[in-house]
Each structure stands twice: as structure tokens, then as C-alpha cells.
Amino acid sequence: MDRDKLEMRPDAAAGWPDHIYAALKANGITQVALVPDAGHSRLIKRCLADNEMTVVTLTTEEEGVALLCGAWLGGVKGVLLMQSSGVGNCINMLSLSHIHRTPLPMIVTMRGDFAEFNPAQIPMGQATQAVLEAMGTIVHRADRAEDVAETVDATLRLAFNTFRPAATLLGQRLIGAKTFGKD
Template identity: 55%
Template sequence: MSSETKTPLWQDQLYESLRRNGVTLFAYVPDAGHATLIEHSAQDPEVISVPLTTEEEGVGLLAGAHLGDKRGVLLMQSSGVGNCINMLSLIAIGRFPFLTIVSMRGDFGEQNPWQFPMGQGARPCLEAMGTHCYRIETASEVVPTSDAATAMAFRSDQSVAILLSQRLIGAKNF
């Protein structure tokens, strides 16, 4: 009888990386690109999983979490970045760490024309607000990028975004 060891999917590895690095608050607007992270956070009794009505609420929530000595992450789609610009501008002034994971639209294989403008504008908008952006194209980049981004955010009090490309998550036809 052979024992098979199943290799975790990159989504599972991303969740494990965040948890290993002390993230205990997951704020999100529901999104198919983040479904696995949302599901894991909702089932994990050691974390708080908070659905939001708009992405900008997550910025304030994570600032409050930091004041309470907690680490959090905001999960959003690239279209949600546009909803957060004013709140993102306050991160540097408030000098608090910020970590977001953005599922990108409007790039590799995109089939919905409405997703292109913000998909192409998300990174420049984040960078204009002082957020360091790290794009992931392949599964092998997930853990090292997550570990580095989490350390940068929480040990150096920086605003950091991990951008999950459509090449990684798969293009949607809606």
C-alpha cells in the first residue's frame, strides 16, 4: 500500500503563509479569485473573517486591527482598488502597516471589456498612494512573495500589495 502525499494548491500555500506570518484578520468583498482564502478564513477558529460591503471599509478595519496589535489582510479585486484611493492615501500619514492581496482583472486572457480600465490602473493607483506592489505570475512565486510582503508590511510598517495575475488565477469569462 502506497501513501500519497498531496501537494497543496497555491491557494492553500498562500493561506498557510499568511497564518504562519501572524495574520489573524481576513477582510474581504466576496470574489471568486479569493474563494479559497475566504473559505479557509471562515473555517479557521483562530482567525476573524469579515465580509465587507465595500473595499474601502477594509483599510480602516486593518488600521484598527493594528492598533489592537493584530495583523490583517484585505482581499479585493483590482476593480476594488478604485474604491479605496482616498483611504489608501491615509496609510502613510497614519504610519500603519497595510497588506492587501489583489486578484487582477483586465490582463492575461480577460474577456470582459469593463474590467480593463481598473485592471490596468490598479497598480499605478496603488503605487501613487505609496503602496509597494509585488505581482505573482506563477504558483512557485506565491509563498516567497507572500512571506516577503507580509514581513515588509508588518516589520517595516509599509503598505504592500500582492497582485495575483490572471495567468496565476485563470482568466474569467464574465
């Protein structure tokens, strides 16, 4: 089986990762914290190729919350890219954004969502939005390619204009369900 092909959802023709990149640029994002996810792979490549962006690959997603709180202390705008499972790793650290009133935009690729194959993804995937909202994050979903640009832009604006955590969840219907070669 072609491992690379399986891991590279969404397919190379999909334009919405480029729309996210454009929204990051339009909103002056220069620090990009991430734990890689296949759904973000094209966006990550765009960010790595951008000399104005500092990309920090994390060992766990909660590091990114603290990192971006530090970036904001230094007057720099950042974004946290992660998969839905990583939201669970962030829970307590999201307190920092709250207590300091730090803008904290997150762009989350969903697993455990539409047409999931892997049972292990379901618990955290189904809890992702509830967990974020329980920690005071404003959450928007995008399940169609044509909604991505507007939704990500809204999340970035909410975070930086109103000083709080905000997230866009990119649904699995948009990204494509990982099938482990079983489709």
C-alpha cells in the same frame, strides 16, 4: 451552463491558495477583511474555517483599509483580500496607512489582465498597479503558481516590518481568465 463551475476559478486542484493561507498563518494574521472574488474563494473558505481568524466581509474595499488600521491600533495583524477593481475603491482611504504608518498588506486577484474577456474590467485592471504605487504602496506580482508563497510572504513582511501598505497582485495568468462559458 454550470454557474458554480465558472465562478470557481482557480480550479480545486490548484495549491497556491493554500500557500497563501499558510503564509497568513506563519505571519500571525488573525483579522481578514474582504470583498469576495472568485479567485480568492478557496482562500476565503480556509479563513472562514479557522477559529483563530476573524473574517469581516465588507460592503466596499475602503472599509477594509480603515478596519485594518483599527486592528493595528489594537495590536492585531490583518490582511485585505480583494479583486483589482476594489483597489480603485480604496484610494483615498490608503492615506490612513500613510499618515499613521500602519502596516497594511493587501492580496489582490487581477482582472482586466492576461486574456481578459470583459471590456469593463480593463480600465481598472490596467490601472491597479499604478494606482497602488501612486498611493505609496509597494507592489509585487505573482503570475506563476510557484511564486505565490514567496511573494505573499514578502508582502506581509514588508508591510509589518516597515509599517506601510504593500500588495501582492495575483495575475490573471495564474488565476485563469473568466470566460463566461465562451471557451
